[in-house]
Amino acid sequence: MTKNDATLGAKLARLALxxxxxxxLAFSAARRPQTAxxxxxxxxxxxxxxxxxxxxxxxxxxxxxxxVESGRLEVKGPAGEAHLSAMRNGGGPPFWWSAELAAxxxxxYTVSLVRKKAVxxxxxxxxxxxxxxxxxxxxxxxxxxxxxxxxxxxxxAWVEALFSQDDERSSWKALHEVTQxxxxxxxxxxxxxxxxxxxxxxxVHMMPDCADAPYFLRAYFAWKMRLxxxxxxxxxxxxxxxxxxxxxYTNVSQEWTGGETRAFNRFLGRVxxxxxxxxxxxxxxxxxxxxxxxxxxxxxxxPGLVFADPYGHTLILVRWQAQTEDTPGQxxxxxxxxxxxxxxxxxxxxxxxxxxxxxxxNPGFKAFRPIxxxxxxxxxxxxxxxQDNPDFVPFSLQQKNMDVEAFYDTMDRxxxxxxxxxxxxxxxxxxxxxxxxxxxxxxxxxxxxYMASYPGAVVPMPAGTAAVFxxxxxxxxxxxxxxxxxxxxxxxxxxxxxxxVARAPQFYxxxxxxxxxxxxxxxxxxxxxxxxxxxxxxxxxxxxxQVLTVEEILKRGDALEMAYNPNDCIEIRWxxxxxxxxxxxxxxxxxxxxxxxxRTLRAWFHKRLRPPT
Numbered sequence: 094m095t096k097n098d099a100t101l102g103a104k105l106a107r108l109a110l111x112x113x114x115x116x117x118l119a120f121s122a123a124r125r126p127q128t129a130x131x132x133x134x135x136x137x138x139x140x141x142x143x144x145x146x147x148x149x150x151x152x153x154x155x156x157x158x159x160x161v162e163s164g165r166l167e168v169k170g171p172a173g174e175a176h177l178s179a180m181r182n183g184g185g186p187p188f189w190w191s192a193e194l195a196a197x198x199x200x201x202y203t204v205s206l207v208r209k210k211a212v213x214x215x216x217x218x219x220x221x222x223x224x225x226x227x228x229x230x231x232x233x234x235x236x237x238x239x240x241x242x243x244x245x246x247x248x249x250a251w252v253e254a255l256f257s258q259d260d261e262r263s264s265w266k267a268l269h270e271v272t273q274x275x276x277x278x279x280x281x282x283x284x285x286x287x288x289x290x291x292x293x294x295x296x297v298h299m300m301p302d303c304a305d306a307p308y309f310l311r312a313y314f315a316w317k318m319r320l321x322x323x324x325x326x327x328x329x330x331x332x333x334x335x336x337x338x339x340x341x342y343t344n345v346s347q348e349w350t351g352g353e354t355r356a357f358n359r360f361l362g363r364v365x366x367x368x369x370x371x372x373x374x375x376x377x378x379x380x381x382x383x384x385x386x387x388x389x390x391x392x393x394x395x396p397g398l399v400f401a402d403p404y405g406h407t408l409i410l411v412r413w414q415a416q417t418e419d420t421p422g423q424x425x426x427x428x429x430x431x432x433x434x435x436x437x438x439x440x441x442x443x444x445x446x447x448x449x450x451x452x453x454x455n456p457g458f459k460a461f462r463p464i465x466x467x468x469x470x471x472x473x474x475x476x477x478x479x480q481d482n483p484d485f486v487p488f489s490l491q492q493k494n495m496d497v498e499a500f501y502d503t504m505d506r507x508x509x510x511x512x513x514x515x516x517x518x519x520x521x522x523x524x525x526x527x528x529x530x531x532x533x534x535x536x537x538x539x540x541x542x543y544m545a546s547y548p549g550a551v552v553p554m555p556a557g558t559a560a561v562f563x564x565x566x567x568x569x570x571x572x573x574x575x576x577x578x579x580x581x582x583x584x585x586x587x588x589x590x591x592x593x594v595a596r597a598p599q600f601y602x603x604x605x606x607x608x609x610x611x612x613x614x615x616x617x618x619x620x621x622x623x624x625x626x627x628x629x630x631x632x633x634x635x636x637x638x639q640v641l642t643v644e645e646i647l648k649r650g651d652a653l654e655m656a657y658n659p660n661d662c663i664e665i666r667w668x669x670x671x672x673x674x675x676x677x678x679x680x681x682x683x684x685x686x687x688x689x690x691x692r693t694l695r696a697w698f699h700k701r702l703r704p705p706t
Contacts, residue, residue, distance in 0.1 A: 134157075134213075135158035135242050135243060136156065136206060136213050136214035136243075137214065137243035137246055138153070138156075138204060138214050138216055139152075139153070139154040139155075139280075140152070140153055140204060140216070140218055141281070142282060142283050142284070142285055143283055143284055143317075144221045144285060145218060145221060146220055147196060147199050148197065149196050150195060150275070151196050151202075152191065152192075152193055152275075152279040152280070153166055153168070153177075153193070153194060154189060154191045154247065154250055154251065154279045155189065155214060156188065156189045156246040156247055156249075156250045157189070158185075158187060159185075159186070159188070160185065161188060161213065162208065163208060164206060165206075166204070166205070166206060166207075167205045167206075167207050168192075168203065168204050168205070169202065169203045169205075170196075170198060170201075171198045171199070171200035171202075175194055176194075176195075177192040177194055178192065178193050178195075179191075179193040180192045181254065181257055183253050183254065183257050183412070184250065186246075186392055186395065187246035187247075187249050187250050189246075189250035189254065191254050191279055196220060199220055200219075200220070201217050201218065202217070202218045203215060203216070203217050203218075204216055234316055234345070234349065234353070234356075234357070234360075235319060235345075236320065236321045236344070236345060236471070238318055239320065239321070239465060239466060240321065240484075240485075241484045242484040244318065244320060245484070245486075247318075248311070248314050249395040249396040250396070251279055251314060252310060252397040252409070252411055253396040253411055253412050254277070254278075255271055255272070255277050255278060256271070256412060256425070256437060258277070259437055260425070260437060261438065261525070261528045262528065262531075263436060263437050264434060264435065264436035264532075264535070265434065265435050265436070266433065267298070267299060267300045268306060268429065268433075268435050269296070269297060269298055271435070272289055272297070272299065272313065273289045273290070273296070275289075280313075280314070280317045280318075283317045284353070286353060288354045288357075295352070295354040296354070297354060297357060297358060298358055298361075299313070299361065300433030301365065301433070302569075303406055303407045303408065303428065303430065303431075304369055305365050306407070306429035307397075307407060307409050307461070308324055308364050308383075309364070310397070310409065311397070311461055312324075312364060315344070316344070316357055321343060321345070321465070322344045322464065323341055323342060323464055324341075324343075324364050324367055324383055325338035325339075325367070325372070325382065325383050326338065327367075327368075327369070327371055329369065330371050330454050331705075332451070332452075335376045335379070335453065335454040336371035336375050336453070337375070337381070338375060338379075338381050338382055338383070339381060341381075342363070342367070343471050345471060370404075370406075370407075371405065371454065373399060373401035373459065374405070374454030374455060374456060375454055376454060376455050377455045377457065377459075377490055377492065378476065378490065380475050380476055383462055384401070384460065384461060385459060385460060385462050385479060385488050386457055386458070386488065386490060386493075387458055387459065387460050388486075388491050389458065389491055389504065389507065390507070391413075393486045394410060394413075394458060395410070395486070396410055396411050397410065397460075397461075399458070400426065400457070400458050400459075401456050402445065403446060403447065403449070403453075403456040403703075404446060404452070404575065404578075404703045405562070405575075406575060408426035408438065409426055410424065410425075410426050410458070411425050411426055411437065412424075412425045413425075413508075416510060416511060419517075421509050421513055421521045423439050423508065424439065424440035424504075425437050425438070425440075426439075426440065426444075426445075431569040431570050432539060432570050439525050440504060441521075441525050441583075442501060442582060442583065443526060443529055443579055443583025443586055443587075444525070444529070444579060447501065448497055449493075449494050449495060449497070451702075452705055455492075455493065457495075458492065460485075462474060463479075463484070463485050476488045505600070512600055513602065515594045515601045515612060515616060518590075519591075519619060519620060520619075520623075523643075525583075526643070527627050527643060529583055530629045530643070530646060533573065533576060533577075534630070534631055536576060537573065537663060537666050538663075539571065540572075540666075541632070543570075543571055544571075544659060544660075551660055551684060552567045552571055552572070552659050553568060554568060554660075554683075554687045554690060555568055558693075558694060558697075558704045559705060561694060562703055571659035572659050573656075573657045573666075576657075577653055577654075577656060577657045577698070578698060578701065578703055580653065581653060582701050590616065591612075591613040591616040591620070592613065594609075594612060594613065594616060595609045595610070595612070595613045621644070624643040624644035625643075625644050626642075627642065627643045628642050629643075631663060631667055633678045634662050634680050634681070637678070639664075639667070639675060641667065646668070652669075652670075653668050654698035654699055655695060656668055657691075660682070660687060661681065662680055662681040662682070663679075664678060665679060665682070
């Protein structure tokens with residue numbers, strides 16, 4: 094950093110202090126990258142809460158476009174260098190560092206991202222005088238800042254930090270359980286309104302399904318950071334016509350009354366009413382859309398990115414886990430369910446479905462279309478404006494009509510750039526499949542609890558082939574056709590892995606002095622042993638535990654094609670053989686008419702294809 098850079102940085106810091114509305118962001122005067130996917134010097138600082146007073150717990154988040162060797166956060170307070178706690182880092186890109194500071198003394202604090210002794214980004218923060226009581230909520234969400242490369246990096250880092258300590262075993266009953274955790278959420282109670290206090294009267298409540306979840310996270314960040322946010326009302330589309338989204342709403346086009354947090358909760362309600370399974374599947378080139386497609390590269394696929402599958406499911410990319418000499422890499426995503434629960438899923442064919450034929454609209458990895466404040470209004474950027482804009486990940490049609498195998502091969506190489514040990518790769522697949530089974534245990538148990546609470550109740554089955562897979566009331570909450578379709582696909586991937594290694598040995602590090610046939614047989618033996626050792630447990634209708642090995646479940650593929658109806662007993666939903674001891678405790682069957690309809694739909698499950706929805 095030159096002397097002129099430091100001087101300009103100091104001026105920007107003083108300007109931020111003179112304008113309290115900008116207290117949340119501090120930007121260095123460093124050079125921006127020349128292309129959106131390149132490494133460059135772009136730094137940013139986020140300091141929370143918005144107005145800091147003595148005694149507050151201060152959250153700090155720093156981001157960098159490129160890796161910073163020996164990078165760290167440093168804070169100097171009235172008594173010298175201050176103690177930082179809960180230090181974390183991750184990425185990238187973007188690369189990020191977070192920490193917490195107890196602001197115990199009055200006076201100015203200087204927050205810096207440093208590399209050795211060089212200050213890469215810094216700002217001075219003055220504490221506000223103690224407030225008398227809780228600040229009153231405002232009546233609006235005024236746009237004070239803009240989306241650019243730094244705010245996009247901060248958003249990506251904030252999303253990753255929310256889930257940086259979690260893995261596929263992690264789950265929550267609602268998204269707000271994550272944001273209400275002050276050790277996860279850098280923006281916890283950022284506005285000082287008690288917006289993240291569990292059970293508080295001003296608390297933000299977020300229980301989105303998969304389509305809503307990306308919007309809720311983006312809106313939450315934009316609200317706290319006073320950034321523009323918008324969403325479109327879309328049609329669901331048909332095979333001959335992709336979803337269209339002519340109506341656009343923003344935070345400044347909504348009426349805000351009744352206090353800020355209550356107004357924000359109502360705003361989220363409007364978002365939930367507008368967004369559905371077709372919203373993320375607009376045509377890749379459609380500019381009247383909330384999302385735009387991105388290149389499939391490691392630098393452009395950042396936390397906060399959205400994956401829209403061909404059948405209406407949506408996931409949020411939250412973290413890359415780098416490949417090492419001993420372990421394969423992972424790409425993790427947040428997955429929200431119709432009942433509001435949320436968990437993490439790894440990228441593999443069992444969780445991320447991709448297909449470009451016989452579907453409605455276009456699937457793939459997409460980013461939120463940035464919104465700029467121009468000419469007194471808000472303007473979503475066009476595809477041309479995104480092509481060579483250094484502030485944003487570029488628009489790309491790479492995924493347009495992409496071959497299925499080419500898509501998965503591309504993703505596999507991004508997640509694991511080096512050839513894999515086939516046994517380690519099989520272990521990762523097996524672990525992912527087992528975790529998928531454990532998640533299904535919870536989903537089916539939720540349905541059983543509901544049915545037990547309402548004896549004799551029948552969950553209506555939607556009319557129409559496609560409707561069975563759509564989001565409709567209790568059927569959406571308690572049936573599992575989509576989950577079971579992914580489970581069946583996962584079974585095929587797992588069982589077919591030894592053959593895949595034999596067909597594509599160039600992707601693997603094969604043991605020396607072993608033929609491909611020997612390697613295949615050894616992998617089949619490993620899969621057999623692990624399948625006999627790993628189990629799941631569900632509670633039968635008579636209240637007794639039923640333990641199933643993975644091997645038993647793999648043999649029940651045919652039965653699991655007819656196991657998604659919540660009106661059937663839990664034994665049927667786990668494929669218990671008819672006439673066997675496991676099935677003896679079954680006391681509930683779906684109505685005959687529903688069973689007949691399931692038989693007509695079975696061909697879709699058998700072919701591992703979903704009807705267009």
